Amino acid sequence: MTTSHQPLATSHLWAGLLACLALALVPLAAAKDSCMECHANMDGTLKAPVTDYANDIHARHGFSCADCHGGDRNADDPEAAMNPAKGFKGHVARTAVPALCARCHSDAALMHRFKPQQRVDQLALYLTSVHGKRLATGDTAVANCVDCHSVHNIREVKDPLSPVYPLKLPETCARCHADAAHMKPYKIATNQFAEYRTSVHWEALSKRGDLSAPNCASCHGNHGAAPPQVASVAEVCGTCHVLFEEMYNKSPHKPVFAAMGGGGCTICHSNHGIRHPDIGMLAGSGAVCAQCHEATSAGGAAAAQMAGLLTKLDTALTQSDAVLNRAHDSGMEVSEPILRQMDGRQAQVKALVAMHEFQVAAVAKPVNEGLAVAAETRRAGEKALQDRDSRRVGLALSLLTIVITMLGLWMAIRSLESKASAVPKPAGR
Ligand code: HEC
Ligand code: HEC
Ligand code: HEC
Ligand code: HEC
Ligand code: HEC
Ligand code: HEC
Ligand code: HEC
Ligand code: HEC
Ligand code: HEC
Structure with missing residues (x-):
């Protein structure tokens, strides 16, 4: 037993040494970066990616233009550097973005070298969302990775300046969802952002800095069609308001509202513009109960x-x-x-x-x-x-x-x- 382990340990040692050598060589090989050098001297949209890239999380980890766009960063000649034969992709079609990002983000071995607990299911989840399903049919008006995370200045998600940071996210979604012209073909409401900004949730988040209050993605999921804990967005309230849901599940409304299409809580509280509840919801001219129950029933x-x-x-x-x-x-x-x-x-x-x-x-x-x-x-x-x-x-x-x-x-x-x-x-x- 012990002897059979001997060669294994030695081969591990060699593998380790080789890996160290490889890691040491990577930055050496990457030291030359003709893409950066040349593009830094251009202007407008050809220079902007270089300027923006200073704040990008990928820059901090030593990645550069060629890691996403391909090409040869050792060549000074533009033809040679941006050679499609060397895998160069200049223009990235909107439908091609998720696969480009997922080349690394769905690769567990690669990602865990940089961040051991990092999730690698963003693309898999994205494909289950309305955005992902529509993009797969060639609809480019939906959100892809860069619409939410930006491009060339992608920040860590916990950075307050990131477009997916809880306080910024609603505006990121609103860029499309509050734009009537953009959403016209789909015939869905464009008032979610305006309503949400009047809600108890936005108040808790923005005025009291309560990061446990939901933003758009807490209810709709970051990448998937719904947050991981629930089968549908309509059931999301109970993930935070646990006791209310427990009681509601025992109520006579549970079965009848479920038959009306789920969304128990939202029938009385709405979904985006949730207000502070008060006694007026039970009694008086604005009572929600009166919408369905006669006073004498x-x-x-x-x-x-x-x-x-x-x-x-x-x-x-x-x-x-x-x-x-x-x-x-x-x-x-x-x-x-x-x-x-x-x-x-x-x-x-x-x-x-x-x-x-x-x-x-x-x-x-x-x-x-x-x-x-x-x-x-x-x-x-x-x-x-x-x-x-x-x-x-x-x-x-x-x-x-x-x-x-x-x-x-x-x-x-x-x-x-x-x-x-x-x-x-x-x-x-
Ligand atoms: C010597 C200068 C030079 C070098 C080196 C260079 N580029 Fe470019 N690049 C340009 C110019 C000029 C353009 C715009 C003209 C064009 O489309 O060819 C451009 C365009 C681009 C575009 C826009 C899309 C396109 O195809 O028009 C991308 C993306 C790009 N370069 C990435 C890279 C990457 C990645 C590298 C390194 C592998 C690189 N460039 C190296 C000069 C350079
Ligand atoms: C993390 C991946 C990533 C890195 C790193 C990256 N890019 Fe890009 N780049 C993209 C994606 C994705 C697009 C398409 C964005 C879109 O659809 O709006 C793009 C678009 C571009 C465009 C516009 C191309 C067009 O459609 O005309 C240019 C120019 C460009 N990148 C240059 C660069 C340069 C220069 C660098 C290095 C400083 C760089 N990029 C680094 C992913 C990357
Ligand atoms: C509709 C907006 C949206 C789209 C599209 C989107 N993301 Fe995200 N992404 C988010 C939000 C929101 C978070 C979580 C932010 C937080 O935790 O506060 C996030 C988090 C992440 C993280 C951090 C780890 C994690 O999973 O929480 C990575 C990496 C990431 N996204 C990559 C991607 C990639 C790759 C794509 C495309 C396949 C993509 N995202 C598409 C909104 C989006
Ligand atoms: C060449 C590999 C590679 C490519 C391609 C790539 N990424 Fe990354 N990305 C990484 C690594 C490595 C990290 C740093 C580890 C980490 O923080 O997750 C990272 C970090 C991130 C983060 C921060 C995650 C966090 O936990 O805060 C986001 C967001 C992100 N990438 C989005 C994208 C998007 C969007 C694209 C496509 C436009 C993309 N990445 C393309 C390798 C890549
Ligand atoms: C680049 C534009 C864009 C961005 C950014 C965007 N979306 Fe969308 N979204 C769309 C389009 C277009 C549809 C398709 C509408 C449809 O099929 O009804 C859609 C569909 C949806 C749907 C499904 C609607 C339905 O019909 O049931 C939800 C939910 C949604 N988006 C939430 C979000 C959230 C949350 C964010 C921010 C984290 C966001 N979106 C960011 C464009 C965008
Ligand atoms: C407290 C949870 C919650 C928050 C926060 C939230 N939503 Fe919703 N959203 C819902 C529910 C529940 C539905 C109804 C879904 C259903 O019945 O299947 C919905 C429906 C939608 C729809 C489908 C069209 C419609 O209006 O019915 C879109 C688009 C949407 N939300 C976008 C957003 C955006 C953008 C934000 C942030 C500005 C946001 N939501 C914030 C819970 C939420
Ligand atoms: C991510 C967690 C989370 C989700 C999901 C969530 N809430 Fe909340 N909710 C909160 C927090 C945090 C507060 C603020 C607590 C406070 O005011 O004390 C709050 C406040 C409220 C209030 C006001 C309470 C008061 O005292 O004024 C109501 C009503 C409410 N939520 C209903 C809902 C409904 C309905 C849904 C589903 C559509 C929902 N919430 C989804 C976390 C959540
Ligand atoms: C049939 C209507 C109805 C349904 C369904 C309903 N609620 Fe309520 N809810 C009310 C009324 C009425 C009040 C306010 C009572 C008062 O303040 O006198 C209230 C109050 C609340 C409050 C505030 C309590 C406080 O401390 O002020 C929260 C939070 C809440 N509901 C969450 C939920 C959640 C979560 C669900 C789903 C599991 C839900 N509600 C389902 C009618 C409803
Ligand atoms: C969307 C319509 C709707 C709303 C709003 C609504 N209910 Fe109901 N409720 C029903 C239905 C349907 C039933 C089951 C059929 C029945 O018994 O009338 C029911 C049953 C009940 C019952 C059991 C009645 C019995 O016969 O045993 C009570 C009590 C009740 N609701 C109280 C309330 C109160 C209090 C509110 C306001 C906070 C309210 N409901 C809001 C539709 C509604």
Whole structure:
């Protein structure tokens, strides 16, 4: 056994040495770069790639023009350098771009030399997307790799200046999807970007820098037709809003909405222009429930009852907040009930999640928990205010005693003084 390993180890050693030698030779061979040299001295669109390339991730890894365009970088003569016989491809057709990029990006052995965890499925996924499928039929109006990543200044995806960085990506998609002329042949809406910019998600992303909020690609997938966790984009909400989905899956809506074509959450919340939900979604003139349920139906009655419960809890918590704040502002020690009040707010969050089962009983449970907390904290706040009042009465009483005592003293002194002045002055002065 041990002896049979011997030659193997030696051959590994040789292979290693050869690999080192090869790696050492590559930069030597690449040291000459006639493409760069000559193109740096041109102008306009022939020079631009060289200028842009300074920021490109491929430049940082030692790749150059010929690694994508082919040709001979050792030849100074343009004919020899840009020789199709040496694999030179000058103009890259839009339909040829994915294969060009994938020559390296689908090659696991090559990619993992540079970045061990790098995915190599971009092309495979891309071919499953609407973009990839249409490009395969020769439709060049769809996005290929360079429309999203740019070309000649391709940055790392986590670079904030990259066109696929979360804050930049919506604009990258909008270049086509908000362009009515570009999208005209397809007869699909061009309002996704405008709607998205009004959404809670864009607000969380752009105003609060919350990178866990979704951009276009979080819901639609980077390369594939949908993100890897879901079968269709319509189901994507549950990947982040896990508890809401759990409740929704138990609801009477799940089977009926699925029959209407999936997209459960989006029927009430929409997909691109999602707003902050409020009680107005349940009750009132703009209620979503009223779009399908008559007020007198079981669904309509449930909506009204749930709105009633949620409002009651919110009112109770707001009132005890006010009492606690008054007590706190007048210097009373109420930190404990203020802390306890958080359990009430927690119950409110639970109630909003539970509401997604669309059963009154499911909402009533956390609401009652919350109401008990609100009653308890309100009592504590009122007790503190009473204590404050009785302390004030005590203070007033002692102040009164002091004032009376001082008044007494003052009167005593006055009467002594007046007695003294009544004594006749000695005569002869
Ligand atoms: C001595 C100058 C010179 C060298 C060396 C050179 N080029 Fe060019 N290149 C040009 C000129 C001039 C043009 C535009 C005229 C033309 O189309 O031939 C051009 C055009 C191009 C184009 C645009 C597409 C096309 O075919 O018109 C690409 C891409 C390109 N070169 C890549 C390369 C690459 C890759 C290398 C190195 C292997 C290289 N060039 C070497 C001068 C040069
Ligand atoms: C990572 C791969 C890659 C590298 C590296 C690269 N290019 Fe390109 N280049 C492309 C692709 C892809 C296109 C086609 C872009 C498009 O469709 O808009 C292109 C287009 C061009 C064009 C326009 C060709 C035309 O259609 O007329 C020129 C010129 C060019 N490249 C020159 C260069 C030069 C010079 C370098 C080196 C500084 C370079 N490229 C490095 C991928 C690359
Ligand atoms: C519709 C836009 C779009 C197209 C088309 C596209 N990408 Fe991407 N790509 C992205 C987004 C978005 C990311 C992820 C950015 C992030 O993680 O924040 C990404 C990430 C990557 C990464 C980093 C590793 C990874 O998979 O996350 C590579 C490499 C990459 N793309 C290469 C390609 C190649 C090659 C093609 C063409 C076959 C391509 N992309 C087509 C949008 C696109
Ligand atoms: C000659 C091989 C090669 C070609 C061709 C190539 N790439 Fe790359 N690319 C790499 C290597 C190596 C890296 C660096 C390792 C890494 O960061 O993934 C890289 C990095 C990237 C990254 C950054 C990935 C990250 O994790 O941030 C993107 C995006 C990318 N390439 C897109 C493209 C696109 C788009 C094309 C086609 C226009 C292309 N590449 C063509 C080899 C290549
Ligand atoms: C270069 C232009 C271009 C860019 C950039 C682009 N797209 Fe597209 N996209 C298209 C075209 C054209 C279609 C085909 C429309 C169709 O078939 O209905 C399409 C189709 C789609 C579809 C399928 C629509 C349907 O009919 O169901 C989705 C989803 C989509 N794109 C999302 C995105 C996202 C997300 C981004 C950014 C990460 C993006 N696209 C970037 C041009 C583009
Ligand atoms: C919160 C998730 C989410 C985000 C973020 C999102 N989308 Fe969508 N998008 C959807 C859903 C869900 C659909 C409907 C898909 C279905 O029913 O199959 C959709 C549909 C689409 C369609 C098909 C046409 C249409 O309007 O129905 C396009 C194109 C599209 N989105 C592009 C975008 C672009 C561009 C962005 C970023 C500006 C974006 N989406 C952001 C979830 C999202
Ligand atoms: C990639 C994760 C992710 C996906 C996918 C996602 N969301 Fe969100 N969502 C968030 C984050 C993060 C917030 C902001 C959280 C906050 O405001 O506390 C948010 C906020 C919301 C809000 C507002 C909550 C509030 O308190 O005002 C609603 C409603 C919402 N999302 C619904 C949806 C729907 C419907 C979908 C599917 C079409 C969806 N989300 C897809 C992460 C996601
Ligand atoms: C039948 C309509 C309907 C469906 C379907 C629905 N929701 Fe809601 N959702 C509501 C209503 C109504 C509210 C607001 C209740 C309130 O604020 O009083 C709400 C509130 C929310 C909130 C905000 C909770 C908070 O803390 O303010 C989120 C997040 C949310 N829904 C996510 C989802 C997700 C994810 C799905 C799918 C799994 C979904 N919703 C399905 C009606 C719906
Ligand atoms: C897109 C239409 C639609 C919307 C919007 C909608 N529902 Fe429904 N709902 C249905 C359908 C269809 C059923 C199943 C058939 C039925 O029982 O009426 C149902 C069933 C119910 C049930 C069970 C009724 C029973 O008979 O047991 C309740 C409760 C309910 N919905 C509450 C709500 C509430 C609350 C809202 C608003 C947050 C709402 N629904 C929004 C269509 C809708």
